[in-house]
Amino acid sequence: MPLRLAIGFAVTAVGAGFVAWRAAFLVRLALAGREAPGRLARLPRQLWAEVTDVFAQRKLLRWSVPGVAHFFTFWGFIALLFTIVEVYGDLFYRRFAFPFVGHTAGLGFVEDFFAFLVLAAVVTFAVIRLVRNPHERGRESRFYGSHTGLAWAVLGLIFLVIATLWLYRGAQYNDGTFPYGHTWWTFASHGVGLALAPFGHGGANAGIETAFILAQIAVIWGFFVLVVYSKHLHIFVSELNVLLSRRPKALGPLATTPNMDPEQISEEDVFGAGRIEHLTWKQYLDFYSCTECGRCQDQCPAWATAKPLSPKLLIMNLRDHLFASAPALLGRGDGDAKGHTGISLVPSVIDPDVLWSCTTCGACVEQCPVDIEHVDTIVDLRRYQVLMESSFPTEAGTMLRNVENRGDPWGLGSSHRLDWAEGLPFEVPVVGDSIPEGVEYLFWVGCAGALDERARRATQALARVLHRAGVSFAVLGPKESCTGDPARRMGNEYLFQTQAQQNIETLKGVGARKVVAWCPHCFNTLAREYPALGGDFEVIHHTQLLSRLVSEGRLRPSAPQDRSVTYHDPCYLARHNDVRQAPRSVLEAVPGLTSVEMHRHGRRTFCCGAGGSRMWMEERIGKRINAERTDEALSTGADVVGVACPYCMIMLDDAVKERQAAGTAPEALRVLDIAQVMEPSLGEMPPGAPQGAGP
Ligand code: SF4
Ligand code: SF4
Structure with a gap:
């Protein structure tokens, strides 16, 4: 030889x-990881994602x-x-x-x-x-x-x-x-x-x-x-990780909906992830796939505002811990029973401040070139903290109790659910036993839209605009209850499923088919997460309906508006649900209105700071996220910050008022929903028939 x-x-x-x-x-x-069912549930789309994201390098080419x-x-x-x-x-x-x-x-x-x-x-x-x-x-x-x-x-x-x-x-x-x-x-x-x-x-x-x-x-x-x-393992495994990603397009629902039926759960059941062995093989594959490129970190609102959370470091820390735990997971540890590490992920591997800083905005998932699903892992970790350890920020506990006892995060109760409709120049039908004949949409107002003073004004504007377009709608009123979104992002899956079951029962009971939601969080939960619990309804966001009404000629904005608007994309609309054009098309239809984009917009929008239940937690570390976003809006010089989400409205309005009090924002600057921006261009509400009604 x-x-x-x-x-x-x-x-x-x-x-x-x-x-x-x-x-x-x-x-x-x-x-050695837990099972991860349904990973090939949408195979044609997943194969297409393989073509676009691996072979055509779609995400990287951004x-x-x-x-x-x-x-x-x-x-x-x-x-x-x-x-x-x-x-x-x-x-x-x-x-x-x-x-x-x-x-x-x-x-x-x-x-x-x-x-x-x-x-x-x-x-x-x-x-x-x-x-x-x-x-x-x-x-x-x-x-x-x-x-x-x-x-x-x-x-x-x-x-x-x-x-x-x-x-x-x-x-x-x-x-x-x-x-x-x-x-x-x-x-x-x-x-x-x-x-x-x-x-x-x-x-x-x-x-x-x-x-x-x-x-x-x-x-x-x-x-x-x-x-x-090394971390360059991604060269061999990322192709598989992209293929097995469950969200080739929008972020969609969370990966898992654990069975929380009290009659079927036992003392031994573990909810969420408290130790590395509680995570799934797909989450392990996520850890293998991380290239440490830092694109997620670069887009994370928590990291950008000096909080300790970096989605990259979170994944890297979990990966390092996974490798360090391998002897125990594979049954070769000194005296460890096979598969038991005995090490709590929080706080030993992940600091509580890291865990609770996340707004679940999804910027990390959206940017990750190898489709790592950070939000699912974060929520899994939170689930364990909330359901198994009863450990979470104290102030968020009040929100959870309010949802549980009063049906809304503020604890105001169902008797106030219709207060927003007072003073409207028409009667809003309230659903009794069933949706009245001829009513097309069930208008899901949401807790913020019904109970927060600022959001209520937007709810009224939306109702007036829909009325003028001749859209027949009714509301659930006191029968409506929190969708459970804040509880789910917090990790209280039990409360989420209780709320979801109750709402699904109500919606099915009244014969709801088409639902229009004002809030993107409600929209996401109703449209994307209720189906896993048996609630299949046709749900659209209010900006999608307004856009359709404009294109059908049922809304005709004609009075010119001499002002400029910068539209803030809500994470749960633009990223989690791929709705970016509809609100813009409504703004484009308003004559005289100038739109100016913020640097971070569309898919790359920057969170207002309220998602992930952060709305109900103190923000003690770093700069406030809503202030960071408001400063970006201010830099555009726009007269109006346009929003399409009541959470964004509350957060940005708070920050604008702070800036106005400090003299660093114009007094005339307003935070308004798309419906509020559009309404004045429709002119005075004529008495009698709505504008879009009739032949
Ligand atoms: S979801 Fe948003 S806040 Fe949470 S880690 Fe990802 S980018 Fe950061
Ligand atoms: S974007 Fe994805 S691959 Fe890059 S550091 Fe973040 S998690 Fe890792």
């Missing part, structure tokens, strides 16, 4: 051994420069697989060629071209890492907290893969064994060959060829070993 074949074999055997051992360990560890660099690296690696086969072919048989393709100039060009692109991408990544150096930029750098040393090592190894490739091919060029011949199609190998020409056409170049063929094999296996032992 020639020496180079023996060395090549030995290096391969050692590298492959390390990789195989690690791969087997990773598979066994992942399988970040132009690093996105393009990553695109070239991904496809470059695929093209370089040909060169790996060739280098092994060379080891065994000098005339090795791919069947059918052979050594055509086209293949040689593709290999050299993609190798060049990968090299260009490596340089780009290096520059990005220098510019975003976390040691200089601190928390502002998305790489803050990432393993930057390892990232440099991988960049170095990728560089060596390309360098050794071109060096052995350049040497082949001179010793007459280069299979693609003397052509500039293989421009890089050709160029390196010319540089090596002074070493002659035989001995020295033959030696260089052998040395760099072996070096390339060693570098490739070194790279594979580093990948499977």
Whole structure:
């Protein structure tokens, strides 16, 4: 056996051994997680997400420069697989060629071209890492907290893969064994060959060829070993993670709806995740997949306002803990029963301030290029704290008690549910035993829309606008109760399901089919989360209905409005439910109104700070999130901050008033719902028939 074949074999055997051992360990560890049912429930959409997000790199390309660099690296690696086969072919048989393709100039060009692109991408990544150096930029750098040393090592190894490739091919060029011949199609190998020409056409170049063929094999296996032992594992597992993601488009409902039926649960049941063994194999796969790119951290409103929560660091900490717990999970710990770590995730691994800082805005999930589902994990951790440990911020306890005892987070009770309708110039039908004949929509007002003073004014405006369009609607009044959204985001799944069952029963009882919701949180819960509990209704958000009424000509804004508006996308509308255009189309229909976008808008909107039940918790750390968002709105110079959510309205209005009191915001600045912005352009409400009614 020639020496180079023996060395090549030995290096391969050692590298492959390390990789195989690690791969087997990773598979066994992942399988130690809990079950994660329904992961292939929407296979056609999931396969499409694989095409768009993995092969077309859709999410990464939103970040132009690093996105393009990553695109070239991904496809470059695929093209370089040909060169790996060739280098092994060379080891065994000098005339090795791919069947059918052979050594055509086209293949040689593709290999050299993609190798060049990968090299260009490596340089780009290096520059990005220098510019975003976390040691200089601190928390502002998305790489803050990432393993930057390892990232440099991988960049170095990728560089060596390309360098050794071109060096052995350049040497082949001179010793007459280069299979693609003397052509500039293989421009890089050709160029390196010319540089090596002074070493002659035989001995020295033959030696260089052998040395760099072996070096390339060693570098490739070194790279594979580093990948499977580091965060670069994402190169092999992220494709699977994207495929198994349950939300290829909008964020949708939470992954799990545990069975909370008191007749079916037992003392042994564990709700949520208190220890690492309570998480599912899919969550373990999430941890394996994290690239530490920091895009989630960069978009997180908690992190941006100096709170301790970084979705990236949360995932990294859980991953580190998972690996540290492997002996216990796999049953090899000292005296540990198999699968029991005995270590509480909160506070040992995740600080309570980290856990309770999350607004469940979904910016992290939306940005993550490998579809990690941070919010599900955070809610799972909260569920355990609330349901198993009774441990949560004290002030949020009041909200939970109010929902449980009075049916709304403020504890005002059902008798106030219709107060908002007082003073309207028409009667709002209240549903009795069933929805009256001819009524098209059940108007789900929501707790904030019915009980908060500011939100009530928007509810009234919405009702007037719907009335003018001739939309027949009725409300549940005192029969309406909290959807359970704040309880669910807090982690009180039991209370959520109690509320949900009660509401589903009510809605089914009155024969509701079409529901229009004012609040995106109600909308999300009714439309996305009730179906898992047997509540299937046709639910739309009020901005979608207004947009439709405008396009059908049933609402005709005609009185010009000489003012400007900046629209704030609510997270539970723009991100969780993909509704971004409808509210904008309503604003566009208002003559004279100028719309100006905030820097963070649409999918990249910035939370108002109320989601995830944060509305009912004190915000003691860092800058207030609503103040941060309000400052961004103020920077646009708009006269109105347009909203489509009562939570956003309350949070932003509070911050605007603070700024006005401090003299840093114009006195005339208003926070208004889309319906309130539109209503004046409809002119005076005419007596008699509504504007859109009739033929
Ligand atoms: S959901 Fe929002 S607040 Fe929570 S970790 Fe993700 S980005 Fe941060
Ligand atoms: S969780 Fe996703 S976005 Fe965040 S650092 Fe990891 S890979 Fe990047």
